[in-house]
Amino acid sequence: MLQIEKSVAVITGGSGGIGKALAEFWLKAGGKVVIADVQEKALLACAEELKAHGAEVATLVCNVTREEDCARLADLAIERFGAINLVAPFAGITDDAMLLKTDRETGKVVGKMSLQQFQRVIDINLTGVFLTVRECVERMINHDCRGLICLVSSTGSLGTAGQLNYSSSKAAMSVMPKVLTAEFFRRNIADKIRCMAVAPGYVGTQMVKAIDEKVLGKIIEQVPIGRLIEPEEVVSLVAELYRNEAMAGETVFIHGGLRLGSKG
Numbered sequence: 001m002l003q004i005e006k007s008v009a010v011i012t013g014g015s016g017g018i019g020k021a022l023a024e025f026w027l028k029a030g031g032k033v034v035i036a037d038v039q040e041k042a043l044l045a046c047a048e049e050l051k052a053h054g055a056e057v058a059t060l061v062c063n064v065t066r067e068e069d070c071a072r073l074a075d076l077a078i079e080r081f082g083a084i085n086l087v088a089p090f091a092g093i094t095d096d097a098m099l100l101k102t103d104r105e106t107g108k109v110v111g112k113m114s115l116q117q118f119q120r121v122i123d124i125n126l127t128g129v130f131l132t133v134r135e136c137v138e139r140m141i142n143h144d145c146r147g148l149i150c151l152v153s154s155t156g157s158l159g160t161a162g163q164l165n166y167s168s169s170k171a172a173m174s175v176m177p178k179v180l181t182a183e184f185f186r187r188n189i190a191d192k193i194r195c196m197a198v199a200p201g202y203v204g205t206q207m208v209k210a211i212d213e214k215v216l217g218k219i220i221e222q223v224p225i226g227r228l229i230e231p232e233e234v235v236s237l238v239a240e241l242y243r244n245e246a247m248a249g250e251t252v253f254i255h256g257g258l259r260l261g262s263k264g
């Protein structure tokens with residue numbers, strides 16, 4: 001089993017939601033964190049809060065869609081803490097729309113998901129993860145680090161109407177652990193560097209709180225445990241996947257029973 005104490009976590013999207021909760025958990029467990037986010041003000045405020053739980057916090061204003069920002073992030077972790085043990089590329093967005101919107105009366109198409117709307121989500125949720133993971137794993141190999149790449153998929157990976165962009169990006173997150181584990185195996189490093197994904201249902205963060213209250217109420221009616229998942233519950237799963245080195249190449253759902261049919 002791996003120990004969190006003294007280990008180094010690199011977290012993108014680290015100033016909000018699940019990323020911030022992970023950073024807090026990691027510090028309390030005696031670890032060190034590098035948090036990156038595109039929102040500078042929120043990042044600095046978060047770093048101040050986190051320092052109450054331990055001084056081992058480094059921050060970087062970073063847009064994960066930019067190759068040079070991701071390289072800088074990985075370098076910063078090595079410069080400050082000498083290692084990378086957990087990579088949590090959690091920066092992500094939604095930008096929902098139907099592929100095509102039709103008029104209720106005429107049935108004719110009156111709107112469509114724009115190219116920009118599709119591409120922005122793919123750029124951040126997929127290309128951003130690719131860049132973060134590539135840069136961090138390069139340093140992990142070169143500095144002989146042991147640890148986990150923990151991606152974040154979603155129940156959206158199973159397909160959610162109105163989220164062709166988001167669902168596509170999150171479906172990619174559940175195949176990446178398999179591809180990377182196979183590649184690490186070929187390179188004889190699979191015993192040191194593992195990859196897993198967690199796939200949450202609806203988690204009580206800004207991303208979900210932004211949903212219209214009525215719609216959210218209807219969503220929660222479909223969750224057997226009757227509530228949103230807490231960010232800390234997702235974090236607890238990430239920590240277990242980190243510690244337990246038998247876990248590799250898979251996606252683990254954490255959704256309170258969502259999509260398991262009606263009450264019957």
Ligand SMILES: NC(=O)c1ccc[n+]([C@@H]2O[C@H](COP(=O)([O-])OP(=O)(O)OC[C@H]3O[C@@H](n4cnc5c(N)ncnc54)[C@H](O)[C@@H]3O)[C@@H](O)[C@H]2O)c1
Nearest residue numbers: 013016017018037038063064091092154200202203205207
């Ligand atoms: N909240 C949920 O219900 C839920 C469910 C399943 C999966 N997820 C996934 O978990 C991850 C975290 O979600 P969250 O709920 O904490 O969201 P959040 O909105 O609270 O946090 C996301 C963070 O990512 C940052 N970010 C956005 N674009 C960025 C960029 N280009 N570069 C760097 N940082 C950027 C934002 O500034 C924000 O701080 C996302 O990948 C999301 O898709 C969330």
